[in-house]
Amino acid sequence: MSDKQRKILVTSALPYANGSIHMGHLVEYLQTDIWVRFQKMRGHLCTYVCASDAHGTPIMIKAREQGVTPEALTEAFSEEFKRDFADFGVDFDNYHTTHSSENEALTVEMYEALRARGDIYTKTIEQAYDEKEGMFLPDRFVRGTCPVCKSEDQYGDSCEVCGSTYSPSDLIDPVSVVSGTTPVKRESEHYFFRLGNYETMLRDWMRDAGLDKNMLAKLEEWFEAGLQDWDISRDAPYFGFAIPGTKDKFFYVWLDAPVGYPASFKNLCERRDDLDFDDYWRPGNDTEVFHFIGKDIMYFHTLFWPAVLHGSGFRTPTSVFAHGFLTVNGKKMSKSRGTFIKARTYLDNLEPSYLRYYYAAKLGPTIEDIDLNLEDFVARVNSDLVGKLVNIASRCAGFINKRFEGRLADTLPDESLFKEVADAAEPVASFMENREYSKAMRQIMLLADAANRYIDEHKPWVMIKDEDRQAEVHGVCTQGINLFRSLMIYLSPVLPAVSDKARAFLNEPAWQWSDATKPLLFTSINKFEPLLTRVESKQVEKMVEESKEAPAPVEDGEPVADDEPTISIDDFMKVDLRIARIEKAEPVEGADKLLQLTLDVGDFKRQVFAGIKAAYAPDDLIGRHVIVVANLAPRKMRFGVSEGMVLAAGPGGKDIFLLSADDGAVPGMRVK
RNA sequence: GGUGAUGUAGCUCAGAUGGUCAGAGCGGCGGACUCAUAACCCGCAGGUCGGUGGUUCAAUUCCACCCAUCACCA
Numbered sequence: 209m210s211d212k213q214r215k216i217l218v219t220s221a222l223p224y225a226n227g228s229i230h231m232g233h234l235v236e237y238l239q240t241d242i243w244v245r246f247q248k249m250r251g252h253l254c255t256y257v258c259a260s261d262a263h264g265t266p267i268m269i270k271a272r273e274q275g276v277t278p279e280a281l282t283e284a285f286s287e288e289f290k291r292d293f294a295d296f297g298v299d300f301d302n303y304h305t306t307h308s309s310e311n312e313a314l315t316v317e318m319y320e321a322l323r324a325r326g327d328i329y330t331k332t333i334e335q336a337y338d339e340k341e342g343m344f345l346p347d348r349f350v351r352g353t354c355p356v357c358k359s360e361d362q363y364g365d366s367c368e369v370c371g372s373t374y375s376p377s378d379l380i381d382p383v384s385v386v387s388g389t390t391p392v393k394r395e396s397e398h399y400f401f402r403l404g405n406y407e408t409m410l411r412d413w414m415r416d417a418g419l420d421k422n423m424l425a426k427l428e429e430w431f432e433a434g435l436q437d438w439d440i441s442r443d444a445p446y447f448g449f450a451i452p453g454t455k456d457k458f459f460y461v462w463l464d465a466p467v468g469y470p471a472s473f474k475n476l477c478e479r480r481d482d483l484d485f486d487d488y489w490r491p492g493n494d495t496e497v498f499h500f501i502g503k504d505i506m507y508f509h510t511l512f513w514p515a516v517l518h519g520s521g522f523r524t525p526t527s528v529f530a531h532g533f534l535t536v537n538g539k540k541m542s543k544s545r546g547t548f549i550k551a552r553t554y555l556d557n558l559e560p561s562y563l564r565y566y567y568a569a570k571l572g573p574t575i576e577d578i579d580l581n582l583e584d585f586v587a588r589v590n591s592d593l594v595g596k597l598v599n600i601a602s603r604c605a606g607f608i609n610k611r612f613e614g615r616l617a618d619t620l621p622d623e624s625l626f627k628e629v630a631d632a633a634e635p636v637a638s639f640m641e642n643r644e645y646s647k648a649m650r651q652i653m654l655l656a657d658a659a660n661r662y663i664d665e666h667k668p669w670v671m672i673k674d675e676d677r678q679a680e681v682h683g684v685c686t687q688g689i690n691l692f693r694s695l696m697i698y699l700s701p702v703l704p705a706v707s708d709k710a711r712a713f714l715n716e717p718a719w720q721w722s723d724a725t726k727p728l729l730f731t732s733i734n735k736f737e738p739l740l741t742r743v744e745s746k747q748v749e750k751m752v753e754e755s756k757e758a759p760a761p762v763e764d765g766e767p768v769a770d771d772e773p774t775i776s777i778d779d780f781m782k783v784d785l786r787i788a789r790i791e792k793a794e795p796v797e798g799a800d801k802l803l804q805l806t807l808d809v810g811d812f813k814r815q816v817f818a819g820i821k822a823a824y825a826p827d828d829l830i831g832r833h834v835i836v837v838a839n840l841a842p843r844k845m846r847f848g849v850s851e852g853m854v855l856a857a858g859p860g861g862k863d864i865f866l867l868s869a870d871d872g873a874v875p876g877m878r879v880k
Numbered sequence: 881g882g883u884g885a886u887g888u889a890g891c892u893c894a895g896a897u898g899g900u901c902a903g904a905g906c907g908g909c910g911g912a913c914u915c916a917u918a919a920c921c922c923g924c925a926g927g928u929c930g931g932u933g934g935u936u937c938a939a940u941u942c943c944a945c946c947c948a949u950c951a952c953c954a
Binding site: 432503577587594602654670672742 | 881882883884885886891892893894904905906907913914915916917919920921922949950951952953954
């Protein structure tokens with residue numbers, strides 16, 4: 209059925225080796241692993257490599273905090289990752305690290321090639337420097353008061369409160385996160401990559417890669433904004449690779465991280481006679497290279513990476529597949545809700561097969577987020593996997609074992625039903641190839657329903673009581689077992705562990721995809737053991753409980769926002785509401801909804817952008833008293849900084865109603 | 881604020897160049913069965929397909945605007 213054997217190299221993004229693997233990471237590794245297993249079953253030479261991302265300042269600092277070397281820290285995490293992945297059935301052909309000789313050699317080779325072609329230049333930039341620690345500080349490692357809204361303890365690159373972006377030197381009272389001292393500004397020479405030289409090449413590449421339309425839209429956005437040159441160097445001390453010809457410059461972690469893909473592959477090639485590095489990484493071969501990534505790192509994989517590869521004489525990826533994020537119970541993962549679930553916590557409580565199936569049942573080829581709804585998870589796994597699929601074998605096996613000495617009959621009584629299942633081989637394969645796993649799972653479950661219906665209609669438990677109908681029972685159960693078997697073959701990439709047990713039950717060697725189209729007849733099978741047990745809600749609850757108690761383990765994890773159903777009076781009093789008089793009101797050029805208001809708040813004036821243009825004419829507003837939130841963090845908008853918020857009610861559009869005070873109130877009065 | 885995406889039965893999701901497109905699974909209700917891990921089989925769900933306008937003979941499906949949620953803004 210398959211065309212000629214393809215040679216495919218597949219990667220998943222490299223996990224950063226300073227925190228544990230969690231349920232969000234697993235979306236990607238399971239999605240990739242399923243695809244790779246599918247390709248292998250189709251008879252292709254498919255190789256799956258990955259590595260730990262070991263470099264960069266966060267790892268260096270964390271190692272320092274723990275009093276270990278960065279090598280030791282990342283090795284420890286790598287070992288943990290390998291165990292987690294193995295236990296989830298993620299079957300890498302090689303798992304390496306970016307802190308490797310292969311990676312260094314390739315990174316340097318690429319850099320030298322880019323430099324030779326004039327794509328690298330140096331420029332002196334000014335950066336925050338920690339004199340006590342003797343190191344330059346990445347923006348995220350400087351905190352201080354936001355220069356725009358005066359919120360305290362904000363990162364050096366942007367304010368989480370008002371959304372402004374700035375540089376660390378703009379912060380008020382900046383502090384180094386590392387030493388607690390005040391950073392100084394210091395100049396340093398940095399190396400830049402001329403990404404702008406590659407626009408035409410990148411446009412060609414993305415067209416050929418057949419990227420998802422959502423990805424293309426995003427890329428188009430970046431092209432329109434203009435491709436910026438890329439700072440690829442960092443100053444010592446830094447955990448990474450030294451830039452040749454320099455004493456104290458290192459490659460930025462994001463330069464050598466993707467090089468970890470070919471480096472891991474190169475490491476594998478040394479042990480495998482059937483794989484040749486150049487076949488996969490030099491231009492002009494008919495091999496394929498695919499990267500599975502999260503949508504958050506598209507910029508690196510669809511712009512920098514293809515450009516660097518192309519510029520340095522390597523082949524570009526065949527395509528890049530981006531997936532969305534994971535939510536749990538419809539919300540961001542949260543430590544306090546117990547939905548920030550680490551891979552190990554899951555494994556301590558539940559079967560990996562459950563999650564593999566659940567993700568498969570939800571995954572499509574787009575960058576849409578997927579939701580792990582824990583109630584749905586229990587219902588779906590029990591219903592589909594145990595109630596439908598495994599049940600087919602379970603209800604037939606007893607008859608075969610007890611009445612027919614474990615032998616299958618030599619013909620199928622209903623060949624057309626078997627054909628219906630066999631004919632699904634190519635459509636299901638097509639879904640799998642295109643990463644439309646949810647469609648594949650739906651198709652398979654429909655066929656499982658048909659199988660159960662078949663058994664129900666023929667009622668072997670009735671016929672068995674009639675001595676003349678024993679052969680019919682034999683046939684019906686052989687039919688049932690074969691329907692189960694073909695469906696199990698289709699599910700093998702998703703459920704390798706269950707598949708192995710099923711093969712043991714059926715006494716068969718490793719399956720290929722095409723085996724699903726040929727029935728298994730006149731052969732002995734083994735005693736049926738439960739292939740998968742039901743999920744109990746209690747197990748899920750226990751996992752959530754254990755996740756709640758887990759100490760905050762991940763430093764680069766997503767910020768966690770939790771529900772706050774009520775506020776205290778103190779919280780309310782933090783809001784400084786004031787009476788203000790509108791001095792000026794004018795439309796904002798380029799904004800459909802905004803009016804720019806100048807407010808007199810007694811002792812001071814404020815400029816506010818309010819989205820009330822549809823409801824109020826500017827002239828009608830002048831002189832009016834309104835209520836303004838005076839201590840709202842200023843927000844940088846495209847048109848200027850808005851220094852407060854005018855209170856209004858209503859759903860929006862024309863239905864906006866400004867709040868005002870009764871006569872007697874004067875600008876500056878506090879509202880409470 | 882800009883850009884992109886999403887918003888369909890209690891839950892998770894399908895769906896169509898605009899006219900059998902209002903669907904599936906789960907849950908729920910009723911029935912049947914007892915081979916099977918309380919699994920399976922049959923029947924029942926009347927959800928204004930986020931809201932408001934518009935185009936059209938006809939819109940959930942096209943357009944505009946609005947609302948909500950999410951992501952990105954290097």
